Amino acid sequence: xxxxxxxxxxxxxxxxxxxxxxxxxxxxxxxxxxxxxxxxxxxxxxxxxxxxxxxxxxxxxxxxxxxxxxxxxxxxxxxxxxxxxxxxxxx
Amino acid sequence: xxxxxxxxxxxxxxxxxxxxxxxxxxxxxxxxxxxxxxxxxxxxxxxxxxxxxxxxxxxxxxxxxxxxxxxxxxxxxxxxxxxxxxxxxxxxxxxxxxxxxxxxxxxxxxxxxxxxxxxxxxxxxxxxxxxxxxxxxxxxxxxxxx
Numbered sequence: 001x002x003x004x005x006x007x008x009x010x011x012x013x014x015x016x017x018x019x020x021x022x023x024x025x026x027x028x029x030x031x032x033x034x035x036x037x038x039x040x041x042x043x044x045x046x047x048x049x050x051x052x053x054x055x056x057x058x059x060x061x062x063x064x065x066x067x068x069x070x071x072x073x074x075x076x077x078x079x080x081x082x083x084x085x086x087x088x089x090x091x
Numbered sequence: 092x093x094x095x096x097x098x099x100x101x102x103x104x105x106x107x108x109x110x111x112x113x114x115x116x117x118x119x120x121x122x123x124x125x126x127x128x129x130x131x132x133x134x135x136x137x138x139x140x141x142x143x144x145x146x147x148x149x150x151x152x153x154x155x156x157x158x159x160x161x162x163x164x165x166x167x168x169x170x171x172x173x174x175x176x177x178x179x180x181x182x183x184x185x186x187x188x189x190x191x192x193x194x195x196x197x198x199x200x201x202x203x204x205x206x207x208x209x210x211x212x213x214x215x216x217x218x219x220x221x222x223x224x225x226x227x228x229x230x231x232x233x234x235x236x237x
Contacts, residue, residue, distance in 0.1 A: 018191050019126045019167040046223030047192040060159050083158040084192070087138075089119060089173045090146025090184040 007068075011076040015039040016057065021079070028070035032063050035074075039082050055081040093235045094132050094169060094197075096122075101209055101236060107137050108174050108205035115204065116142040119149070119173040121190065126165045134166070144176055146184060154190075170197040170234070174204045179215035186225045194221045197233055210236070 007028035013035075014021045022042050026035050037049050045052075054063045057079035063072050074080070104120050112118040121136040139153035161167070168191050179200040189198055200215040207213065211230050218228045 016162040018193060019161045019165055021162070044194050044221075045192045051188075051192075055155065055159060057159060057162055060155065062155070079162070081158055081162045083155065084188075084190060085151075086148065086188050087119075087154060087190045088146060088148035088184060088188040089182070090117065091175055091177075091182050 013078045015080045017043045017082040030069045033065040095237045097237050105205050105209045112204045117147045117174050122170040123166045172199045174201050181217040194219050
């Protein structure tokens with residue numbers, strides 16, 4: 001029970017999009033997909049969330065959005081990068 | 092606010108688009124600047140990409156590295172630039188897959204694989220509105236050549 005309670009405690013991470021960093025409060029139980037959706041709102045992005053991913057700034061690894069914050073190893077002060085999945089153009 | 096584009100940067104951008112596209116493939120370039128100076132465009136970036144006469148797509152590994160570098164170095168993409176084989180406009184693909192999705196972001200499309208005169212003649216400039224939709228905007232209100 002004590003561990004479950006700890007997982008609901010909020011802590012701060014930094015999400016960077018297009019070079020600009022912003023603070024976001026998360027908790028260990030949250031899915032990274034929920035974190036991504038909050039991050040999109042934070043930056044005023046209304047595009048389909050499936051077009052984005054979260055990267056761990058320190059390792060450069062793409063995070064599995066189905067994982068929880070805790071399971072992904074995200075802790076207070078972690079820096080995440082919000083990135084597009086696909087960039088293309090054409091006629 | 093209009094970005095002030097140095098003529099040398101614009102010339103290098105056209106040169107890059109021409110050399111890469113060879114008059115037969117589309118190409119993309121990016122104008123970036125420091126986060127702390129939102130009015131400034133300081134650098135031309137030429138992404139690694141696949142291209143054809145009718146489109147292009149950035150390489151995923153390059154895009155990941157670039158996005159991490161931008162976060163580490165405090166740089167923002169201000170304008171994406173790409174070529175079309177014929178006339179310049181913003182296609183459905185251009186609308187759906189820009190490099191930045193934030194309101195205010197600019198996308199410049201250059202006709203004829205950038206083989207015409209260096210400048211903003213017959214180009215098309217689009218911007219993401221607050222509701223997330225792209226809209227055509229007047230070039231002189233957003234881009235000025237120094």
